[in-house]
Amino acid sequence: MMESFDLIVVGSGAAGAMAALRGADLGLSVLIVEKAHQFGGTSATSGGVMWVPGHGLDGDQGDSAAEALRYLRSVIGVSVDAERLAAYVDRAPEMLRFLKDSGVPVMAAAWPDYFPDAPGARADRSIICPTFDGRQLGDDRYPLMRAQYSRFTLFRRYAMDLSQTFALMMQQRGWRWTAAKMIARYWLDIGTRRLSARDRRFTQGAGLMGALYKQVFARGVELRLETALEGLTLAADGRVSGITVRRFGQVQQIAAHHGVVLAAGGFEWNQALRERFYPVPGLARHSSTPEEGNRGEALIAAEAIGASLAHTDQGWWIPTMTLPAPGAANFHEIHQAAFDVGRPWSVCVNRLGLRFVNEATGYDRFGQAMVADQVKTGANMPCWLIFDAKFRAKFSAGGLMPTVHTPDHRIPGHWWDHYVFRAGSIEELARKIGIAPQALSETVQVMNGYAQTGVDPEFGRGGNIYDRFFGDPGVTPNPNLGPIDTAPFYAVPIDNGDLGTKGGLRCDAQARVLDGGGRPIPHLYAAGNCAASPFGDCYPGAGATIGPALTFGFVAAEDIAARAHEQQRMTA
Structure with missing residues (x-):
């Protein structure tokens, strides 16, 4: 018999992890498939910052949805889906509250918006996570989280959080003592050194993804590595009913009762797609994302069943x-x-x-x-x-x-x-x-x-x-x-x-993938760099990739769960 789940998530970065976490929290059986040998996606290699206007973490900060939209409308230079943009501003704080209530610690950072002179700009919309103890994932999973690049470590070994990074980068007062403490802490952790050379301190993007996956695994979500998307399957009524995957040469179909969320990143490592979409293609090998990681497989699979695209001429440069x-x-x-x-x-x-x-x-x-x-x-x-x-x-x-x-x-x-x-x-x-x-x-x-x-x-x-x-x-x-x-x-x-591609599958405010006529493809959703950015050509502030990835992963799971529960109620 064909294996089946309520929800299948393709990709294990921030968007996929959030879709899985929220879906499981709402009672769905969830499977994440990831083509790489490690989980966490590009998000785990990033700075781990989330841009969330109106977050309200430290009480009333004076920010509002109206101010955020005023800022965004003043800095976005192309036509975007106004309803989807507004949905991001409205739902991002809700997503962050859920993340925090789920057990993922978050804090606001004093990080100016990238257009600081634009109307509505602020310096408190970027959210970070503190350092996470990777061994809380379990000694079997701790080495399987995608590791940070050496550029985020000291001497290619010692993990640095953002404050340590800037202290060392700017050679601030006491920076040598900061470095000495980092090195001593690593080598005094004898138990971990017997297990792996990797620093147990997960910082920046790894800190976010470690804390997120601790909650994902706690809710019984299944994760399968080395499992690559081959295509989407359609039911007779036109809805997406599952996926086809390849694992070590073996092809398998897996059914999805209520939805598939594509969260497999962009297409920056696919030179043919760069040549197709970019006015100046550049070279895939100049990307700073994991080598050969994001090749647009999800975009290609969705386009094959009629999905439309948006903002594909833009990158997160x-x-x-x-x-x-x-x-x-x-x-x-x-x-x-x-x-x-x-x-x-x-x-x-x-x-x-x-x-x-x-x-x-x-x-x-x-x-x-x-x-x-x-x-x-x-x-x-x-x-x-x-x-x-x-x-x-x-x-x-x-x-x-x-x-x-x-x-x-x-x-x-x-x-x-x-x-x-x-x-x-x-x-x-x-x-x-x-x-x-x-x-x-x-x-x-x-x-x-x-x-x-x-x-x-x-x-x-x-x-x-x-x-x-x-x-x-x-x-x-x-x-x-x-x-x-x-x-x-x-x-x-x-x-x-x-840092990835800005353009991708065109989606609506509910994260549903749209066809060429602007109609939702039933049961198909997308989030993260797999989907077109709600910001079009703009990078409004630190965390403007991960913020929407988490938000629309959250929105997609809620829409799928609401439809699943309604269906169950009607058939009861």
């Missing part, structure tokens, strides 16, 4: 850079450079030696500027991050750690003038990276003038609270501007990477 993977020949590692590009003593230029963006802006807007400049000049993607010895001493440049961690003599010889460029003068550096020396020299001289006055009249770098949040408060008069005047000078190429 972030600047990245590439370095060889330590200890592994012929492999490379992608490093995020989200905040590095806006630090003082640096400038970003295209291959004409010209600036094209406020380097300290939100990372998604930085990526959008790269795309626009590439369309305009053909001289971007990659662009170049140029910096001097002062920057090199204090800040990272993507995967290039500051000199306190990685002095120049420790950089492998074959990296120089291939991955990292160094010269005694700006003109010599320009020649090495193929930029006209006069053009780059003039740009640097202009930036040095801006550093003296503290004002960037071209792009306004350091002119708002978001820029300054990631600047260096010890640099005056502008924490994001400092003279690029101390040899040696350095350059690294910056690619337009991503």
Whole structure:
């Protein structure tokens, strides 16, 4: 007999986990299928932040649905589904209350919205989870949660929470003591070291997903790894009745009595889909999401039964850079450079030696500027991050750690003038990276003038609270501007990477997948990057990927459960 569940969830990231948790909480039998060998999805590798306007965690914060919508309408640049956008603003606080009541600890963070000068912007809408003890999942499951990237760890081993990350990143007072405590705590945990080399402290995205999955497993949800979606099955009446999966070469059909939620991520690792949808496709290998993870299988399966798409020309952009993977020949590692590009003593230029963006802006807007400049000049993607010895001493440049961690003599010889460029003068550096020396020299001289006055009249770098949040408060008069005047000078190429795709299956306010005529496909739902973002082309604030993923996973489960309970009532 065919195996069956009330609800099947495809994908084990934040959207899928929430759909499973809420569905099980409402009495449904739930199965999660995940094609990878580990669970947690891209969410487990992320910063784990949730953007939830009007959350009310610390009492009345003065935020409201009207203010959030005013902000969103002022920053979204394309047409979006107004009902779906309003549903997000209305339901996100409800989702967060459920998450908290379920046993997942949450707290508000002082994180400015990404358009801080827009009407309705605030600095308290981003929500984080504290560190989670991974062994609470059980010693069999603890190693199976997808691990954080090395960029979220100290020395590729020790887990860092957000406060530790910023303390070490900015070399704040006491940062060496912070690092020492992290290292000591890890090695004194002898019991865990006997089990695994992995740090038991799950931080950032892993902290969120660890706490979430503790509750998912407590409710008896079944999770199957190495189980890839092959297609959706339809009943004679046109409703989605289940899925076809492949596990170790064996194909199986599983029935879903009341619904299927597609939560399997976007399509950033599918180069053919990038070529189909993006005006400037970029390369899949520049993505900062798990390699070969999100290839759009759910989108393809839904499109095959008539689903429509929206906003597929948009990505959750972030600047990245590439370095060889330590200890592994012929492999490379992608490093995020989200905040590095806006630090003082640096400038970003295209291959004409010209600036094209406020380097300290939100990372998604930085990526959008790269795309626009590439369309305009053909001289971007990659662009170049140029910096001097002062920057090199204090800040990272993507995967290039500051000199306190990685002095120049420790950089492998074959990296120089291939991955990292160094010269005694700006003109010599320009020649090495193929930029006209006069053009780059003039740009640097202009930036040095801006550093003296503290004002960037071209792009306004350091002119708002978001820029300054990631600047260096010890640099005056502008924490994001400092003279690029101390040899040696350095350059690294910056690619337009991503945190996933913004576009996907077109859904309504109930998270139901819509066909080409705008009608819901019965029993089919989508959430997370598998679905088109409610924000269209916009990244409104930290956590704007995970916030909607959790919310519409929650909404989908509620709609499915309500329909299931009504059906049971009518047949009783």
